[in-house]
Amino acid sequence: MEANDASKLKVLLVFNKLSSYKKIIYYSFLETLGECATVDLQIHHYNVNLFQEIIEKNLGKYNHYVVMPHFTLDTPKAQYLAILNTIPSQELVLLDxxxxxxxxxxxxxxxxxxxxxxxxxxxTEDLLEKYSRLVLVLPSDANHPEELPWGFRSFCLMRNKEFSVVENAMNEVVAAGTAYVVIRETDLVEIVKKIRQTSYLLGREVGVISFNETPLKELLNMTVITTDFEAMGRTAATLLLEKQRVKVKNPFYTIRRGSL
Structure with a gap:
């Protein structure tokens, strides 16, 4: 059933950045809302001052504000909390x-x-048994959630694995018995190139786990850990239409392939 313009919800999406993964969320969100809403998109680029400007200019103009609250790691939490608290709770939707x-x-x-x-x-613990050392390749310039290395370190400490967190793959010397957990695709390419320059077999002597599924990673037979981006957009839109104010953990999957 089509909604007329007067009855349509007005929704403002405020993302931290645009990426192939964010686009999946965006299009899933739009598709689920269908004719029930008109949606505008703005990007705050991890900048809390730009975020404040976007909200102040648009407060009262939309029925819902769907926000990805990722900011630079040096942003005081109190600063973005104050901005979020200006949005009525029944109008605010947090994503991610x-x-x-x-x-x-x-x-x-x-x-x-x-x-x-x-x-x-x-x-993937059964596959990780053959590796004595785990390396998380986590760019320092990308404002990734600080909880990521916490979970990685916790696993390594509990399983008595030697581990390290490095900013990129450029200076990494590939050694047998090491498995890499790689966030960014450029680092993934670099690690795979380095492995191919050795005699080590990928998935036997050196392992790789990549973050976030793409068709290319499936083609490369790459083990992946990934959230369900499509489900995130679909769930948010469905619950918004149902006027629910609940917290839902998005599904997170492990896809086991030959690289581990």
Missing amino acids: KDIPELKHDCLCVFQDFDKDIFTALEK
Whole structure:
């Protein structure tokens, strides 16, 4: 059933950045809302001042504000909390990250970053047995959630694995008995190139786990740990239409392939 313009919801999406993964969330969200809403998109680029400007200019103009609350790691939490608290809780939807310190509960579809990576590594524990050292390749310039290395370190400490967290793959010397957990695709390419320059066999002597599924990673037979981006957009839109104010953890999957 088509909604007329007067009855349509007005929704403002405020993402931290545009990427292939964010586009999946965006299109899934739009498709699920269908004719029930008109949706505008703005990007805050991890900049809390730009985020404040976007919200101040648009407060009162939309029925719902769907926000990805990822900011630079040096941003004081109090600063973005104050901005989020200006949005009425029944109008606010948090995507990708929960902010439990908010004054009032709002609709939230989130990743549980530290538990997700811990559980994902647990699910590949039988494959990780042959590796004595794990390396997380986590760019320092990309403002990834700080919970990611927490979950990685927790797993390594509990399983008595030697581990390290490095900023990129450029200076990494590939050694047998090492498995890499790689966030960024450029680092994935670099690690795979380095492995191919050795006599080591990928998935036997050196392992690789990549973050976030893509068709290319399937083609490369790459083991992947990934949230379900399509489900995130679909769930948020469905619950918004149902006027629910609940917190839902988004599904997180381990896809076992030959690289581990």
